[in-house]
Amino acid sequence: xxxxxxxxxxxxxxxxxxxxxxxxxxxxxxxxxxxxxxxxxxxxxxxxxxxxxxxxxxxxxxxxxxxxxxxxxxxxxxxxxxxxxxxxxxxxxxxxxxxxxxxxxxxxxxxxxxxxxxxxxxxxxxxxxxxxxxxxxxxxxxxxxxxxxxxxxxxxxxxxxxxxxxxxx
Numbered sequence: 296x297x298x299x300x301x302x303x304x305x306x307x308x309x310x311x312x313x314x315x316x317x318x319x320x321x322x323x324x325x326x327x328x329x330x331x332x333x334x335x336x337x338x339x340x341x342x343x344x345x346x347x348x349x350x351x352x353x354x355x356x357x358x359x360x361x362x363x364x365x366x367x368x369x370x371x372x373x374x375x376x377x378x379x380x381x382x383x384x385x386x387x388x389x390x391x392x393x394x395x396x397x398x399x400x401x402x403x404x405x406x407x408x409x410x411x412x413x414x415x416x417x418x419x420x421x422x423x424x425x426x427x428x429x430x431x432x433x434x435x436x437x438x439x440x441x442x443x444x445x446x447x448x449x450x451x452x453x454x455x456x457x458x459x460x461x462x463x464x
Contacts, residue, residue: 313384316392326350329386331379339364341378345386358386365418417453426461429454 311319320329327349334342340363347356360381362374370377387393420436423429436450 311393313380313387316384316387320347320387320390320392323392324349329383331382333375334359336375341374343375343378343382345379345382347386347390356386356390358382358384358389360385365422417450420450420453420457423457423461426458429457429461 317329320327327347329345329347331343331345334344336342340361342361343359345358345360346354348354358381360378362370362378362381364370364374384393419432420429423432433450433454436447
């Protein structure tokens with residue numbers, strides 16, 4: 296990312312950071328309000344909503360986001376902040392600030408990282424509460440990690456271990 300432009304290039308696509316979109320929004324409509332609300336926040340998940348209101352109090356856009364605290368190292372300490380930024384980014388995109396993409400640059404980077412990280416899938420496998428959930432998670436992992444035999448082997452071992460645990464329980 297070029298720090299002075301607020302634009303990130305991810306796999307050949309340009310994404311405006313949420314900070315840049317907020318700046319453009321404030322420049323265009325200083326009298327409008329951008330507000331956020333915590334819908335849910337507990338030890339596992341954070342859900343946020345962002346809204347944009349005109350100077351007359353009319354809501355013109357909303358955006359929602361959900362972050363799981365166990366999904367990444369960043370979310371283990373900053374899920375609320377990460378979730379709020381995502382909700383704001385989605386709200387701004389809904390109102391026309393953000394180009395063709397609703398996902399923020401951070402959301403895209405996180406998704407790519409999580410798709411390529413076997414630890415993300417291993418954790419989800421370890422938390423599976425039944426065999427169907429286990430199968431679904433493994434299929435997702437296999438699809439995302441298919442180019443890495445080492446990652447597939449790690450995820451497969453975790454799946455076999457959890458399957459055994461579920462059958463004994």
